[in-house]
Amino acid sequence: MIGPICYASSVQYFVVQLLVALRWSPPYSISRNTISDLGNTACGSWDGHYVCSPWHDLMNLSFIVLGITMMSGSVFIFRGFAPGRAAAAGLAALAVSGLGVVLVGLFPENRVPALHGLGASLPFVLGNIALLVLAFALEMPVPLRAYAFLAGVVAILALAAYHSNHYFGLGQGGMERFVAYPQTIFLVAIGCYLIAKNPPGRGRRRP
Numbered sequence: 111m112i113g114p115i116c117y118a119s120s121v122q123y124f125v126v127q128l129l130v131a132l133r134w135s136p137p138y139s140i141s142r143n144t145i146s147d148l149g150n151t152a153c154g155s156w157d158g159h160y161v162c163s164p165w166h167d168l169m170n171l172s173f174i175v176l177g178i179t180m181m182s183g184s185v186f187i188f189r190g191f192a193p194g195r196a197a198a199a200g201l202a203a204l205a206v207s208g209l210g211v212v213l214v215g216l217f218p219e220n221r222v223p224a225l226h227g228l229g230a231s232l233p234f235v236l237g238n239i240a241l242l243v244l245a246f247a248l249e250m251p252v253p254l255r256a257y258a259f260l261a262g263v264v265a266i267l268a269l270a271a272y273h274s275n276h277y278f279g280l281g282q283g284g285m286e287r288f289v290a291y292p293q294t295i296f297l298v299a300i301g302c303y304l305i306a307k308n309p310p311g312r313g314r315r316r317p
Contacts, residue, residue: 111308113186116179117301120294126172130165138163141281145290146219146226149173156220166218173215180208180297191304196247200240207237207293237293238265244296254299261292 210232
């Protein structure tokens with residue numbers, strides 16, 4: 111059950127964001143500030159808005175932990191629950207996305223912008239494509255399958271809007287969350303589902 115537990119543990123990413131955001135003064139804005147602003151190591155103007163994140167180390171650690179659990183969870187879920195080339199491709203894309211998230215944590219936006227941007231692009235692109243692949247390739251209930259497909263579509267459309275600076279009233283930070291959050295929510299959901307279907311002591315079962 112290592113794989114499902116790794117995926118389910120991705121919930122820490124949301125908890126840490128809340129804790130780090132609460133330390134901001136003036137308050138952190140979900141609409142104006144991006145997720146990466148929480149890991150910014152300096153105080154001052156950045157990309158047209160004010161940034162000062164006292165607990166940036168905690169946020170960057172959260173990025174790194176999330177990336178590691180994405181990579182390890184994908185490997186173990188493939189070995190235990192996901193036969194087939196299509197499932198392997200989808201999980202491989204999530205694993206590579208996890209590597210990108212690690213880069214985001216290791217290289218904050220104000221330290222090495224190029225590597226930070228490269229790291230962010232991997233989950234933004236590959237991670238959301240993986241949702242579409244796994245919607246058809248991974249055995250799971252219809253509601254989870256529907257969520258994976260719709261979340262992938264919404265996230266990819268949001269990515270196009272984000273890169274063309276069309277935020278539709280959500281702000282830069284709000285639109286970025288439509289790109290980033292769907293796959294993390296999927297990780298938590300599929301992880302919890304597999305844990306519930308295969309509790310310890312009952313042996314390994316297919317989903």
